[in-house]
Amino acid sequence: MWKKNIDGEEYFLTKSKYMNGIQCPRLLYKAVNMPDDIPPPDEATQFIFKQGNEVGEIARQKFPGGIRIQMFPWHTITKRTKTAINSLAEHVYEAGFLHDEVVVLVDVLRKLDGKTVDIIEVKQSTRQKDEHIPDLAIQKYVVEGNGFKVNKTFLMHLNRDYVHPGDGDAELLVMEDCTDEVNEHLATVPERLAEMRETCELNSPPRSEIGPHCTSPRECALMPECWARVPKPSIFNITGYRKKWELYEQGVVLLSDVPDGTKLSVSQQAFLDSYRIGQPIIDTQAIQNELGKMEKPIHFLDFETINWAVPKHEGMRSYMQVPFQWSLHTLEDGKLEHKEFLWDNQEDPRLQLTEKLLDALGDKGSIVVYSSFEKSRLNELADAFPEHRDRINAVIDRLWDQLEIFRNFYTDAAFGGSNSIKNVLPVLVPELSYKDLEIQQGGLAMATFAKFIEMKTGSEKEKIRDALLKYCERDTLAMVEIHRRLAEL
Ligand code: SF4
Structure with missing residues (x-):
C-alpha cells in the first residue's frame, strides 16, 4: 500500500518525495513504492546530513521562544503541531502539516497575527539554489491548505563571508526573501501533484530516460541501476x-x-x-623534460581535509578545506622513507600540522603533489600563520604537479575520461590499489575523521587511526609508483 496515515488522514508524499518527483518520475515511484531499491546514504553522506542538523540547531537559536515538534511519534505530528501553534510560543520548529495527501515539516514557522505565518527553510548551502524554490513552494501549499495565510517565505543559509568567530558585521546565517519566486512555482503545484499521483499509481516504475536530471540538482541514488x-x-x-x-x-x-x-x-x-x-598517447620527450626539472630528494605529499559547514576555529569559513592529516614519502637514491601526521582531538589542527610538515620537508628537493589542492591549502595556512609565511612560500615554490603530466602529455582512454589518481593508478600500476583498505576515498576519510576526534582513547580509536593513516599513505605511495612508471618511459 503506497499511502500512509497520520492522525487519521492519508498521505502519499512527503516534501523530500515531492523533490524526488521534481527530479524524475522513476525516482519518485521507487521512493514511494519500492523504497528498498534506493541505496541508503553512505557514511560520507550521513556526515553531510549531520552537518545539516548542526546548522538547523543554530538557526533555531535565531528564533527564540519556540517549541520543537519531535519527529516521533510520527503518526501524531500534525496534532502536536496544532497544539504548539495554539500555545503562546512565537515560533514552532519542525512544524508538521498535512494537506492534499502531502506532509511537510517546516523548519521554522514564525507566528504573526491570527492565522498569518512566515515560513523559514534552513539550508546548509552558502547560497540560494534553484531547488530551494519548489522545496519552499510545497511547504507554502500545504500550510495554506491548513487555513493559514503565509505572509513570506524565507531561505536561511550559511554566509560565505562569515569568518569564525565573527566580528559582529557578518553573521553565520543569512536570510533571503524568496516569496516572489516561491509564488511563481506555487501556481504549478496542483498540476505537478496530479502528475505525481498518477505516477505513483502505476503498476510498475516508469522507464525514465537518463538525462541531465540524473545529476541535477543532485546525483540520483538510482544511477547505478539506470545507467547500467x-x-x-x-x-x-x-x-x-x-x-x-x-x-x-x-x-x-x-x-x-x-x-x-x-x-x-x-x-x-x-x-x-x-x-x-x-x-595511450604519450609525449615521452615532454614528460622527460618535466621530470628533468625535479630536484632531489623527491618528496610526495598529500593532505586530507575536512570541510565543516559550521566553522570550528578562528579564521575558518564555512566549507573551508581544513587539513588534518598529511602523508609524505621521500625518495632518494632509490630509497623510500615515509613520514606522516594525523590530528586526533577537537582543537585546531592547523598550526601543529604546518610546523611538523615544514620540519619534515626541510629545504631541499621537489615536492610532488597531485592537482593544485595542496598548493591552495598551503596558501591558506600561510594566511592563517603569517609567522610561517616565508617558509610555506618556499615550499610552494618547490611543488611539482603530477596531474599536469596526465593533463598535457599522457592520455589514455583506459583512464575512463578522468585523470584522478584513482583512475590513473589501476592502469599504470595495476598491482597497487585501494581495495584492501577500509577507507578508499576522501569523503569517507573526512567523515571518519569527524568521528575519530570525538572518540575517547581506546582500541576502537586506534583502529580508526590506523585506517586513516593507511589511506593517506596509499595516496602518496600511489604517486611514488606512478612517478617510477613515468621515469621508465
Ligand atoms: S538515474 Fe536518472 S533516470 Fe534513473 S531514476 Fe535517477 S534521475 Fe531518473
Whole structure:
C-alpha cells in the first residue's frame, strides 16, 4: 500500500518525495513504492546530513521562544503541531502539516497575527539554489491548505563571508526573501501533484530516460541501476564535453560513433584518439623534460581535509578545506622513507600540522603533489600563520604537479575520461590499489575523521587511526609508483 496515515488522514508524499518527483518520475515511484531499491546514504553522506542538523540547531537559536515538534511519534505530528501553534510560543520548529495527501515539516514557522505565518527553510548551502524554490513552494501549499495565510517565505543559509568567530558585521546565517519566486512555482503545484499521483499509481516504475536530471540538482541514488545500460566507455566519459546530451539526443552513445568533425578541446580529442587507436598517447620527450626539472630528494605529499559547514576555529569559513592529516614519502637514491601526521582531538589542527610538515620537508628537493589542492591549502595556512609565511612560500615554490603530466602529455582512454589518481593508478600500476583498505576515498576519510576526534582513547580509536593513516599513505605511495612508471618511459 503506497499511502500512509497520520492522525487519521492519508498521505502519499512527503516534501523530500515531492523533490524526488521534481527530479524524475522513476525516482519518485521507487521512493514511494519500492523504497528498498534506493541505496541508503553512505557514511560520507550521513556526515553531510549531520552537518545539516548542526546548522538547523543554530538557526533555531535565531528564533527564540519556540517549541520543537519531535519527529516521533510520527503518526501524531500534525496534532502536536496544532497544539504548539495554539500555545503562546512565537515560533514552532519542525512544524508538521498535512494537506492534499502531502506532509511537510517546516523548519521554522514564525507566528504573526491570527492565522498569518512566515515560513523559514534552513539550508546548509552558502547560497540560494534553484531547488530551494519548489522545496519552499510545497511547504507554502500545504500550510495554506491548513487555513493559514503565509505572509513570506524565507531561505536561511550559511554566509560565505562569515569568518569564525565573527566580528559582529557578518553573521553565520543569512536570510533571503524568496516569496516572489516561491509564488511563481506555487501556481504549478496542483498540476505537478496530479502528475505525481498518477505516477505513483502505476503498476510498475516508469522507464525514465537518463538525462541531465540524473545529476541535477543532485546525483540520483538510482544511477547505478539506470545507467547500467550505458556502455563503458561512452560519450559521457569525455570530460567537460558540454554538448554530450545533444549527441545523445542524436543517438550517439559509443565513442566510436562520435561524428568526425565534432568540436572538442585538445584533451578531449586526445582521449577520443586514444580510444580509437586502442593505446595511450604519450609525449615521452615532454614528460622527460618535466621530470628533468625535479630536484632531489623527491618528496610526495598529500593532505586530507575536512570541510565543516559550521566553522570550528578562528579564521575558518564555512566549507573551508581544513587539513588534518598529511602523508609524505621521500625518495632518494632509490630509497623510500615515509613520514606522516594525523590530528586526533577537537582543537585546531592547523598550526601543529604546518610546523611538523615544514620540519619534515626541510629545504631541499621537489615536492610532488597531485592537482593544485595542496598548493591552495598551503596558501591558506600561510594566511592563517603569517609567522610561517616565508617558509610555506618556499615550499610552494618547490611543488611539482603530477596531474599536469596526465593533463598535457599522457592520455589514455583506459583512464575512463578522468585523470584522478584513482583512475590513473589501476592502469599504470595495476598491482597497487585501494581495495584492501577500509577507507578508499576522501569523503569517507573526512567523515571518519569527524568521528575519530570525538572518540575517547581506546582500541576502537586506534583502529580508526590506523585506517586513516593507511589511506593517506596509499595516496602518496600511489604517486611514488606512478612517478617510477613515468621515469621508465
Ligand atoms: S538515474 Fe536518472 S533516470 Fe534513473 S531514476 Fe535517477 S534521475 Fe531518473
